[in-house]
Amino acid sequence: MDPIITPAGLRAVPELSYLTAINVARYRAIMKFVYTEYQRLKYWLRPEEVYEGVMAWGILGNYSLEQCLSDLESLKGWGNLASRHDGGRALSVEEYMRKKSQYLLTPYAIEIERMLESLEKVKGYGGSLETTYFDSITECIQEIRNKVMEFEPGEALRNWEKLYEAFKTMHENAADFIASIHSIQAEEMMATEGFLALKDNLVNYLQHFVKGLQRSAYRIEGQLQRVGDGLRDAYLEKVLADELAKPRLEEGKSKEELWLELRQGWNNLKRWFVGDELELSELTLLERATKEAIAKVVRSAVRLQERRRGGISRRNDLETLGHRFAGLDDMAEAHKLAAYVFGLFPSRHLQGIDDRSTERTDTSTWEEPPNVRLIRTRSRKRSSRSSSEPMRSHTAKREAFREQVLIQLEEERAFVDKMQQLGKVEIGALPLLRTQERMRLLQWIGRCTAAASRSFVTADGNRISLIIPGEDEEDAVLRSDDGELLMRNYMIEVAGGEAAHG
Structure with a gap:
């Protein structure tokens, strides 16, 4: 629900005028003194009390009582102070007729001074992370x-x-x-x-x-x-x-x-x-x-540590390494030593998303299929255009990719049919799953937990719903070809849509 804006909420705020006025130091001093007395439960103040209190701080030079009276009336005109006639202390008719007042902070002024008091204490963002x-x-x-x-x-x-x-x-x-x-x-x-x-x-x-x-x-x-x-x-x-x-x-x-x-x-x-x-x-x-x-x-700490290590002299290490190289007679042994010390040279760093066939951490890199990446030359030399090249056809790649997508969709449809036949089923009641089925199931759970409705609709129109167990329920084991996973005993339901198997 959006906040309701009224014309009163968009009005000008004259109570803030004293913060940007020409004599801002005098106004701030008066308001700070009156606010301090307000905190001491002294609400109505005479001009003489305000003047004596401000002058006691010793921050305003050549300041007179007449100027203080003028400043108090200006603050009253902006709505920061309210006044009432003070005639009880008059000893003569002339004193009574002379305009004498007592001044009181208005609610707006109190909140403004509270805000300024808080701003003076700000030394940064501050904050904390408390549980x-x-x-x-x-x-x-x-x-x-x-x-x-x-x-x-x-x-x-x-x-x-x-x-x-x-x-x-x-x-x-x-x-x-x-x-x-x-x-x-x-x-x-x-x-x-x-x-x-x-x-x-x-x-x-x-x-x-x-x-x-x-x-x-x-x-x-x-x-x-x-x-x-x-x-x-x-x-x-x-x-x-x-x-x-x-x-x-x-x-x-x-x-x-x-x-x-x-x-x-x-x-x-x-x-x-x-x-x-x-x-x-x-x-x-x-x-x-x-x-x-x-x-x-962590990144900042790593950069500092690398900078610290970069400033260390490696002269003794390099001299020792030079003596080791000088003592070798076989070039093959020298290549081995260089490989241990400097690593593979020259090396190229490739960045991208690996298409892994399994998520097992104990699988060796050599057992996984290679990821082919097209590397473009970084040379500034232009290749000679002696002969024109024919237009390249990517039909075979598109067909191969299309076949791969169709296979994935067919596997997903088969898994959806399998889950539909099971109906509402808990993790602990699922049969042994294949690796691809296990990965797809975890993907479903992730998408459901990220959605407020705890459900989503697949490309074929099937609705996947997730029911989260209570805190007191025991966890379940998800069994698959590549191992067992201990997790919460979610309940999953697959409901067919109009576009299913279309």
């Missing part, structure tokens, strides 16, 4: 699911404030911390030698947060998915009733505005943990950003 907020959120959502209809008056509001404050603080701290890693100051610090001493603690800190994220945050995602619309509305209605039951001396937000704010807050919470059909959840993005931060820290 304790996940525990507070889990506790609050569990309480909603168990006793929403049994909340005492005021208990639902306390639960909501605790829930949303933990969520908001966790999100802001995590965003600030990740931003600090990508700041210019962090980049400069990661380029210094002192960063190596900090690297291990920083990596452990990030890894601990990722583990806590995976352990607790995804449990929150499951709990939020179990809170239906009826339970949500019943809970928010109790929160709204507690909020409206508070005694208010000033005109506050209407019932409809409070309800929209509560619904927006709940939608923010659910979108952060669960996501929707159009976008990934913020939880997934935070986990990805944290892993990227770990990789960045």
